[in-house]
Amino acid sequence: MLSRLRIKRDIKYFVRCLSDKPPSDHDGKISEIKTKDSKEQNKSTESSTEKIQALLKLMMSEPKISESEYREKFATAPERQKKHKPDVLEVKMEKIEESITKAASDVAQAIGGDVKQTEAELLSKVLGKINQTSTSLSDLIVGMKVDRSKDSDETVTKETRGQQVKRLMKPREGTEDTRYSQRKEKTTFEKKRSMPQPISMDIFSGEPLGIFKTKQENYGTKLEVWDHLSQRELLLATSQPPANYFQKMIQWTEQGKVWKFPIDNEQGIEEEQNVHFSEHIFLDAHLEGWCPTKGPIRHFMELVCVGLSKNAFYTVKEKQDHIMWYKEYFESKQDILKDIGVWETQPTSEAST
Amino acid sequence: MNLNISSLSKFIFKSQSVPGFGFQQVRNKWANSLMIRDVKRRRMSAENFLERSRINALRKNDVLPIEIRELADKEINKFEMNAIPLRINNRCVITSRPRGIVKEWRMSRIVWRHLADYNKLSGVQRAMWG
Numbered sequence: 001m002l003s004r005l006r007i008k009r010d011i012k013y014f015v016r017c018l019s020d021k022p023p024s025d026h027d028g029k030i031s032e033i034k035t036k037d038s039k040e041q042n043k044s045t046e047s048s049t050e051k052i053q054a055l056l057k058l059m060m061s062e063p064k065i066s067e068s069e070y071r072e073k074f075a076t077a078p079e080r081q082k083k084h085k086p087d088v089l090e091v092k093m094e095k096i097e098e099s100i101t102k103a104a105s106d107v108a109q110a111i112g113g114d115v116k117q118t119e120a121e122l123l124s125k126v127l128g129k130i131n132q133t134s135t136s137l138s139d140l141i142v143g144m145k146v147d148r149s150k151d152s153d154e155t156v157t158k159e160t161r162g163q164q165v166k167r168l169m170k171p172r173e174g175t176e177d178t179r180y181s182q183r184k185e186k187t188t189f190e191k192k193r194s195m196p197q198p199i200s201m202d203i204f205s206g207e208p209l210g211i212f213k214t215k216q217e218n219y220g221t222k223l224e225v226w227d228h229l230s231q232r233e234l235l236l237a238t239s240q241p242p243a244n245y246f247q248k249m250i251q252w253t254e255q256g257k258v259w260k261f262p263i264d265n266e267q268g269i270e271e272e273q274n275v276h277f278s279e280h281i282f283l284d285a286h287l288e289g290w291c292p293t294k295g296p297i298r299h300f301m302e303l304v305c306v307g308l309s310k311n312a313f314y315t316v317k318e319k320q321d322h323i324m325w326y327k328e329y330f331e332s333k334q335d336i337l338k339d340i341g342v343w344e345t346q347p348t349s350e351a352s353t
Numbered sequence: 354m355n356l357n358i359s360s361l362s363k364f365i366f367k368s369q370s371v372p373g374f375g376f377q378q379v380r381n382k383w384a385n386s387l388m389i390r391d392v393k394r395r396r397m398s399a400e401n402f403l404e405r406s407r408i409n410a411l412r413k414n415d416v417l418p419i420e421i422r423e424l425a426d427k428e429i430n431k432f433e434m435n436a437i438p439l440r441i442n443n444r445c446v447i448t449s450r451p452r453g454i455v456k457e458w459r460m461s462r463i464v465w466r467h468l469a470d471y472n473k474l475s476g477v478q479r480a481m482w483g
Contacts, residue, residue: 299416325407333424340418 075211100126164198272315279316281309286323290331292344297330297337384449391442394435401436405429 065073100123108119159167212219242248252258260267283305291301304326308319330337337343383389398405411417411425434440444451445461453462458474469477 296417300414303414303416304410322407325403329407329411333421336420336424340420342418 074209168198168200275316280319283308283319283323286320290327292342295342295344297342301326384447387451388444388449391444394437394440394442397433397435398438398441401432402438405432405436 104119104122104126105115107122108115111118242251249258253260256268266272284302287298287301287305292298301323304323308314308322311319314322330343334343381389383392408425408429412422412429414422442451443454443456443459445454445464446459447464448461450461450463454460455462455465458465460468465474468474469479
């Protein structure tokens with residue numbers, strides 16, 4: 001079954017991509033696809049394998065559109081004509097000039113007499129004023145007409161896209177039963193009527209372009225905190241508090257608050273079994289390289305090593321850290337130790353007495 | 354204004370340290386300030402335990418030359434007083450009683466007896482022989 005569905009989808013895809021005809025020729029394609037489907041339904045599964053092979057052959061053969069063409073047409077978004085925003089001042093100037101000329105002609109006609117001369121005089125006077133150096137806002141506004149139309153459009157068309165979507169997604173029928181909610185619906189509906197109805201689109205239908213593949217490295221974003229919190233929410237939702245004391249004890253045992261049976265003294269420190277006992281006991285190796293071979297410091301460090309070898313509770317790393325701490329301490333006090341004559345840093349001169 | 358007075362009164366009601374106005378009971382994890390001090394000392398000594406014990410080892414031996422031991426003496430005084438483990442006091446965990454502690458249960462004898470009578474301590478039974 002699944003192979004058949006895949007074939008249908010692939011056929012549509014190939015037909016769309018590889019055909020030279022523009023997509024306006026819709027009916028022909030539908031009939032094509034329908035005949036193909038009917039053929040499939042009539043034949044047995046052998047025909048489907050033949051189809052698969054035919055498709056594979058198609059895939060292997062050279063495509064009708066070249067790679068670059070395909071990339072141009074389908075992979076990148078089509079260029080849209082950008083709206084040219086003219087300069088604000090230019091627009092103002094145009095407005096002013098238009099309104100001035102209009103006003104001048106109106107006034108001239110209203111006055112009567114020599115229309116053209118009056119018009120010319122008015123224009124010269126007004127334009128002369130504008131061509132002066134002072135271009136304050138009041139000067140500019142003098143020539144402009146005042147818009148006295150009522151503020152009806154503003155309240156209606158200012159609905160943002162988010163609000164639009166919310167309005168569309170809200171379930172409308174059957175949810176509001178109370179009178180208050182019905183009243184609210186009425187008032188909103190009255191407001192709705194004056195607004196233009198948006199086109200409802202289904203964003204999940206349609207073929208993907210195939211630009212992004214799920215197996216690629218940078219596919220999608222990783223939200224670590226979100227994942228952690230959703231896991232936590234799942235746990236909280238599914239886990240019930242313990243119904244009896246047995247369940248409480250089970251919880252505590254899993255958390256490690258209660259000993260497990262049979263009692264194992266080394267519960268919690270299982271990694272220490274992999275460490276051989278010689279690493280715990282023979283610690284003189286760590287004294288090599290820095291510790292003088294004779295003298296009180298050597299004596300002291302050997303005592304330290306004996307003590308550590310008898311320590312059953314420290315890990316090997318902790319013992320090594322202990323010895324290294326002493327090494328750093330003595331190396332920081334080098335000058336004082338040298339004055340005493342206890343610290344010899346040359347390892348070769350051991351035999352010197 | 355009226356608003357100021359009412360907002361002030363809200364603040365007074367909520368604060369716990371003002372006498373006569375606090376209705377909220379002060380509830381912390383620890384029984385009293387002595388217990389809090391003990392907790393602080395335990396934490397500090399746990400933090401500084403390693404370093405301090407190593408320097409102490411330099412002091413408490415007759416093998417090393419005297420100069421090093423004197424140096425170690427000076428160094429150990431640089432730690433805070435609360436880092437000294439001898440300052441830890443084994444108080445009762447529930448009542449913070451400093452004396453009469455049953456060590457294994459970390460409780461004062463009174464609390465211990467109370468719980469034992471109510472059968473909350475495992476393996477503890479009234480003594481009887483003869």
